[in-house]
Amino acid sequence: MQLTGAEIIIECLKEQKVDTVFGYPGGAILNVYDALYKHSDEIQHILTSHEQGASHAADGYARATGKVGVCLATSGPGATNLVTGIATAYMDSVPVVAITANVGKPLLGRDSFQEVDIAGIVMPITKHSFIVKDITMLADTLRKAFYIAKSGRPGPVLVDVTKDVTAATYEYSVRRPATINREVETIRKEDLETAAQMIEEAKKPYIFVGGGSVISGASKEISELAHKIQAPVCDSLMGKGAFSGEDPLYTGMLGMHGTKTSDLGVTQCDLLIVLGARFSDRVTGNAKTFAKQAKILQIDVDAAEINKNVLVDASVIGDVREVLRRLLEMIPEEQHPEWIEHIQEMKAKYPLTYDHSQLTGPYIIEKLYEITKGDAIISTDVGQHQMWSAQYFKYKEPRTFLTSGGLGTMGYGLGAAIGAKMGRPDKTVVNIAGDGCFRMNMNEIATAVRCHKQLLQIVMNNHVLGMVRQWQTLFYDHRYSHTVLDDAVDFVKISEGMGAKAFRVTKMEEVEPAIRKALAMDEPVVLDCWIDQDLSVFPMVPAGASLNEVFDEEDMKNNEQSV
Structure with missing residues (x-):
């Protein structure tokens, strides 16, 4: 049957059993969004607040489900806004297919409005990148992209399609996805x-x-x-x-x-x-x-x-x-x-230990584990809260801890949590962030509200960039250069302004009731948890040191006493 390039893209997504995509429309990709509109009962589109949020959501969906995550973006800045999310997926071997639309083929290479060589830009951070300038190559390229993303060591693939290809017509016939076999031929x-x-x-x-x-x-x-x-x-x-x-x-x-x-x-x-x-x-x-x-x-x-x-x-x-x-x-x-x-x-x-006399990140994580009995998907951003989440929550099953390990992407967690919730709506999903990370992509709270799904966002708010401050304390003689967030930002008001429920937690006895109340709500909830700015993550091995040089707070106290 004769279909437009935009319709072929949608049919190829259906071939691959894609049920959810994340993205943000724009001029160059309008044909694809028009085709998507006609198939909204088959493919759910989640409109994020920013393209980076879409790439992280596709990543979180993939990590939580084991399937390929898909994100869409328009040309120019729409495409470049995906780059951090694509690099995040690449470093952690996550199967994502990013589909972008570029200016028409006659406009390529002419510094046209919102033109950028996105296939070239992402070449070092994808398993493969394609630009499709001929509609006869479109369907096979998309099929190849999904195969590459899933096979062997998974990873992201980008397919850039010129706008004239999305408008042109060509014969399309359904094809079953290629079988992905486990890598066994190399086992000797x-x-x-x-x-x-x-x-x-x-x-x-x-x-x-x-x-x-x-x-x-x-x-x-x-x-x-x-x-x-x-x-x-x-x-x-x-x-x-x-x-x-x-x-x-x-x-x-x-x-x-x-x-x-x-x-x-x-x-x-x-x-x-x-x-x-x-x-x-x-x-x-x-x-x-x-x-x-x-x-x-x-x-x-x-x-x-x-x-x-x-x-x-x-x-x-x-x-x-x-x-x-x-x-x-x-x-x-x-x-x-x-x-x-x-x-x-x-x-x-050598058990993990922390200060039980005040509200701390580890205390919040332990309470969350106790209340959920470990049956939750936890996503995080990057920093102290990430390490506490890794240390104090006991993960019983794979695909329940979503975090940016290789790239260390601040702002990753909320988009990933939305993707995970869309992929596994039956699971409790919690994103844990520091206040520095939450600032980066907190606009995705509006996306979570639009999705009408239960989701808990915990902010470990110490009013500093905690992990960087910890290094400044230990290795830079307490010179806190630009790591103090001493402003009037109110995460409760901001979250409420985006339509979410939000509560502030400042005492240990408030943690359990707040978490239970949030998890009982069938909507996004933000907990703004205020903790001390000088809390640190221990144990710790200094960068470049040997593992047997690991130390904790007790070791530091003993060393100070012996000096």
């Missing part, structure tokens, strides 16, 4: 045998779980492995939920703000089994001293990650879940009672 028998031998010989094994384990859906296999070989388990920020935070073998996050048990345990182990993690500098600290006592076995779908940041002793390339399934059949049950007892002693000796 000899690599599996080496891995099995290393596991069998280890006396002090440790498992480190990364975001690839979530993407692979390997939770069941990781649990089986940990219990079969009696190995403690730590995770990265992106790996949260791949192994239950309530399991006795779980020791907490690894790295700069990881637990002392995880940081010291990895330093002491004799085998580190790394599942879908890329050895970020925030995890390893000084890469030259990382896990120096251990042999390292890395399992990852992306061969480029092997020996990139940390040299490993052996590796298996392939889908994490499939590798573990094969490996589990090859290894015997192992018991390491002395090692497990040592780890449990460290967990008892």
Whole structure:
């Protein structure tokens, strides 16, 4: 049948079983929005307050559901406003397809109104970027974009379509989406045998779980492995939920703000089994001293990650879940009672602690976990609140912790929460932000209100840029250069002005009633929680230091007394 390019775009979305898109219209993409109008009963469009919000919403939708997130934007500034969200998805391997419309083909390269080479701009932060200037290539390009976004190591793909292509007509016929198979052809028998031998010989094994384990859906296999070989388990920020935070073998996050048990345990182990993690500098600290006592076995779908940041002793390339399934059949049950007892002693000796005499971020997170029983999707922005959310909320399932790990994008969380809620409307969704982050994209509260969905926004309001201030306290001799937010911004009034319910929380005894009241409402609610500006995140490993140099407030006090 003969369809316009705009109609072909919509039909291709329907082919891919896309039910929700996030975006913001403009002149160049008007044909697509007109076609979308005619299919509003099949594809739901969420109008965000800003294109960046649309890209984060598509990202959050993808992380929460495992499906491809889709966002739309017009040419020029509409397209460039997607860039931060696309880079966020790229750094965390999130499957997103961004569809933009450009000026007509005759106007390209002429500095036309709202013209920009968006395909060129995003080239370093996408798996692939396309510009479609010929309608005969449109449908196949879109199909290819979805395949690339989903296959192997997922990631964002951008398709830019000139306006004249969206208006032209061409023959369209329905095609089933290409099957996405797990990466198994790279799994070599000899690599599996080496891995099995290393596991069998280890006396002090440790498992480190990364975001690839979530993407692979390997939770069941990781649990089986940990219990079969009696190995403690730590995770990265992106790996949260791949192994239950309530399991006795779980020791907490690894790295700069990881637990002392995880940081010291990895330093002491004799085998580190790394599942879908890329050895970020925030995890390893000084890469030259990382896990120096251990042999390292890395399992990852992306061969480029092997020996990139940390040299490993052996590796298996392939889908994490499939590798573990094969490996589990090859290894015997192992018991390491002395090692497990040592780890449990460290967990008892080095628990996460905070000041219980005043309202703090950790107290709010613990109350949220207690009230929701851990059955919620938590999104965050970036900073102290993000680390507290990783430390004090126990994630039992994958795809329940959405955060910008690689890029560290302030302003990410609210858009992601909206995307998650649209993708999984049955789940309680909570975004946790600092006041510095909330300022960046708080206009998306208006989007949340328009969606008519229950959503809780918690603002950890300390009137400073908390994590940067913490570094200024520890490493810059208390020189608080431009990190104090001493203005009259009232988040309660602003949120109410956008149509949301909002409450201020200033005391510990107000936290539980406020959270329960908010979660009982079938609409967006903002809790403006005032906490002290000098609260810090501990434990901490200084940037570039070794993991065994991890310290907490107690260590700082002891050091001050000994000086």
